[in-house]
Amino acid sequence: MSPAQHRALASLWPRYGLDFSLQPLDTAATFGREADVVIEIGCGMGETTATIAHARRDTDFLGIEVHAPGVGSLLKHAAALELSNLRVIRHDAVEVVAAMIRPAALAGVHIFFPDPWPKKRHHKRRLLKPPFVRELALRLRPGGILHVATDWEEYAQEMLATLEAEALLSNTADRFAPRPDYRPRTKFETRGLTLGHGVWDLIFRRR
Numbered sequence: 028m029s030p031a032q033h034r035a036l037a038s039l040w041p042r043y044g045l046d047f048s049l050q051p052l053d054t055a056a057t058f059g060r061e062a063d064v065v066i067e068i069g070c071g072m073g074e075t076t077a078t079i080a081h082a083r084r085d086t087d088f089l090g091i092e093v094h095a096p097g098v099g100s101l102l103k104h105a106a107a108l109e110l111s112n113l114r115v116i117r118h119d120a121v122e123v124v125a126a127m128i129r130p131a132a133l134a135g136v137h138i139f140f141p142d143p144w145p146k147k148r149h150h151k152r153r154l155l156k157p158p159f160v161r162e163l164a165l166r167l168r169p170g171g172i173l174h175v176a177t178d179w180e181e182y183a184q185e186m187l188a189t190l191e192a193e194a195l196l197s198n199t200a201d202r203f204a205p206r207p208d209y210r211p212r213t214k215f216e217t218r219g220l221t222l223g224h225g226v227w228d229l230i231f232r233r234r
C-alpha cells in the first residue's frame with residue numbers, strides 16, 4: 028500500500044468506512060436519507076465507483092472490496108469529490124451480501140471485471156456462480172438491475188448462461204448489452220483493451 032493510500036485509510040475510514048457486521052445494514056440510517064441503494068462488488072482502485080457516485084448523487088452506493096490498497100484509493104477519490112452518497116466495506120462480498128443486505132433492499136448491483144480466473148482448474152473460484160447469483164437476485168427489489176461486465180469472453184458466456192438460468196432475473200438485452208453511459212471505462216478494462224480483449228456487459232432486471 029502506498030503511504031497516501033495508508034493515510035487515506037486511517038484518516039477517512041471513520042467518514043466512509045463501515046465495519047463488517049452480522050446485523051443487516053440500516054441503509055437509511057447509514058446514509059441519513061431514504062434513497063435507492065446500489066452495491067458495487069470488487070471496486071478495485073475505486074475510480075469508477077467514485078465517478079458513478081459523483082454522477083448519480085440521488086443514489087447511495089456501497090462499495091465492497093477486500094484489497095486494502097484499493098479501499099485506500101477509493102477513499103481518496105471519495106474525499107476528493109466530497110461524496111456523501113458512498114460508503115465502503117472491506118470484506119468478502121459473499122459474506123457481506125449474506126449477512127448485511129436485506130431482501131429486496133437494492134436498486135442495483137454492479138460487478139465490473141470480476142477476477143476472471145482463466146485457468147480451468149480455477150474456474151470454481153469465480154464469483155458469479157448460480158448460488159451467489161440467486162443471493163444477489165433476492166437482494167434486488169423488483170425492477171432492480173444486476174450489471175456485470177467482463178473482458179474475458181469465456182467467463183462472459185458462462186455468466187450469460189448462469190444469469191439466463193436464474194428465474195428471478197430477465198435479460199434487458201438480446202444476450203449482451205451495449206455499455207451504458209453511466210459506466211465509465213474501468214482501470215482493469217483499460218488494461219484488457221490494451222491487450223486486445225473485447226468487453227461484454229450483461230444487464231439483467233429482477234422480475
Ligand SMILES: C[S@@+](CC[C@H](N)C(=O)[O-])C[C@H]1O[C@@H](n2cnc3c(N)ncnc32)[C@H](O)[C@@H]1O
Pocket residue numbers: 068069070071072091092093094097118119120121138139140141142143154213214215216
Ligand atoms: C479484476 S479486479 C477489477 C477491479 C475494478 N472493478 C476494475 O474494473 O478496475 C477484481 C476486484 O474484485 C475484488 N474481489 C474479488 N473477490 C472479491 C470478494 N469476494 N469480495 C470483495 N471483493 C472481491 C478484488 O480484490 C479486485 O479488486
